[in-house]
Amino acid sequence: MKWGETIGMGHLARLEKIATLRPARRLLLFSGTGFMPQLEEAARRSAGRIQLIGLDRLYESD
Amino acid sequence: MIDKPSDMFDRDGEWAQLSRFVTSTFERATLGVVSGRRRQGKTFLLQAMCEATGGFYFGASEVVPKPEALRQLGDALREFTGSPAAYRFQDWGQAIDTLLALATDRPIPVVLDEFPYLARESKELPSVIQNALAPRRTQRLASRARLLLCGSSISFMSELLAGQAPLRGRAGLELIVATFDFRVAAEYWGLRDRRLAALVYFVLGGTPAYRAEQLDGETPQRVEEFDDWVIGHVLNPANPLFREVRMLLAERSFQTSFTTPRPARATRSTWRPSAPMANSSRWAR
Numbered sequence: 001m002k003w004g005e006t007i008g009m010g011h012l013a014r015l016e017k018i019a020t021l022r023p024a025r026r027l028l029l030f031s032g033t034g035f036m037p038q039l040e041e042a043a044r045r046s047a048g049r050i051q052l053i054g055l056d057r058l059y060e061s062d
Numbered sequence: 063m064i065d066k067p068s069d070m071f072d073r074d075g076e077w078a079q080l081s082r083f084v085t086s087t088f089e090r091a092t093l094g095v096v097s098g099r100r101r102q103g104k105t106f107l108l109q110a111m112c113e114a115t116g117g118f119y120f121g122a123s124e125v126v127p128k129p130e131a132l133r134q135l136g137d138a139l140r141e142f143t144g145s146p147a148a149y150r151f152q153d154w155g156q157a158i159d160t161l162l163a164l165a166t167d168r169p170i171p172v173v174l175d176e177f178p179y180l181a182r183e184s185k186e187l188p189s190v191i192q193n194a195l196a197p198r199r200t201q202r203l204a205s206r207a208r209l210l211l212c213g214s215s216i217s218f219m220s221e222l223l224a225g226q227a228p229l230r231g232r233a234g235l236e237l238i239v240a241t242f243d244f245r246v247a248a249e250y251w252g253l254r255d256r257r258l259a260a261l262v263y264f265v266l267g268g269t270p271a272y273r274a275e276q277l278d279g280e281t282p283q284r285v286e287e288f289d290d291w292v293i294g295h296v297l298n299p300a301n302p303l304f305r306e307v308r309m310l311l312a313e314r315s316f317q318t319s320f321t322t323p324r325p326a327r328a329t330r331s332t333w334r335p336s337a338p339m340a341n342s343s344r345w346a347r
């Protein structure tokens with residue numbers, strides 16, 4: 001979670017590296033600001049493995 | 063189901079549980095326990111329930127010697143019943159039986175709020191209540207009282223009902239009044255802007271009293287107002303919120319001292335209160 005930063009592919013790469021050490025079924029990225037289009041695209045193609053959680057989703061979805 | 067007062071925000075679940083407990087047609091006195099951190103609205107809920115049902119509420123104000131606590135309870139009872147004669151209790155046994163006798167024809171809540179204060183000076187109180195509520199005891203069978211013990215020390219309140227404790231297995235209600243989660247809090251503060259709602263939640267969490275009392279309802283309405291609001295209210299030494307973190311930590315060590323051995327002196331004296339609320343204005347950027 002980076003509150004003030006727009007989250008992009010760099011953040012995802014870091015998380016992927018951690019996931020090689022500690023395998024995870026899903027990767028959750030949170031942001032208070034938003035996500036880069038490239039990352040949004042990657043999330044769309046990830047079949048649910050990459051989840052982007054911005055404020056709207058945090059406050060609205062179940 | 064008793065109507066929830068209109069000035070009570072959320073708490074539908076808690077209200078429903080309490081209603082069910084106090085209106086149950088069980089033909090004997092029953093016991094419930096309500097706990098939750100300070101300032102979450104326990105007293106608010108219980109007083110509202112007593113108002114709605116004609117119940118009796120007594121809140122111990124602080125730790126006082128047993129005779130004084132019994133005298134205060136007697137005064138509250140006299141006010142409640144309008145009795146011309148004063149109630150003079152020699153011990154808790156008499157006091158609890160008098161409380162049970164308040165509800166003979168219909169169930170009403172009978173609340174002892176800040177119960178840990180009372181129990182601190184009267185260690186026998188839980189066993190006195192256990193005895194008063196013994197399954198076949200005449201006074202219990204004749205009473206419809208819904209006796210509610212309430213306290214802010216969650217560990218103390220849950221230990222009341224745990225393990226070898228006298229009241230273990232006696233309670234028909236064990237209600238925990240939790241702090242509002244971030245979504246409920248946003249609604250409570252009336253913050254539509256998600257970013258602002260999150261920022262305010264980072265600083266205050268979900269404690270309802272902060273808006274109602276410490277802030278007099280003063281919350282920022284626009285995200286641009288957030289920094290000034292933090293400086294003007296939370297980081298303002300004249301606002302009680304400024305010292306709140308310190309108070310919370312002090313309360314905690316006070317409350318755990320009811321049930322756990324005191325930490326060694328050395329650890330106590332090396333403890334330093336941290337700065338008040340973390341400097342959160344930088345998050346607003």
Ligand SMILES: Nc1ncnc2c1ncn2[C@@H]1O[C@H](COP(=O)(O)OP(=O)(O)O)[C@@H](O)[C@H]1O
Binds near residue numbers: 069072
């Ligand atoms: N559900 C609620 N709706 C509106 N205000 C509330 C609610 N719960 C608590 N409050 C406010 O918070 C204040 C503190 O609550 P209180 O009942 O004294 O907390 P506790 O007894 O848990 O320490 C109340 O006086 C009231 O102003």
Ligand SMILES: [Mg+2]
Binds near residue numbers: 101104105106175
């Ligand atoms: Mg209270």
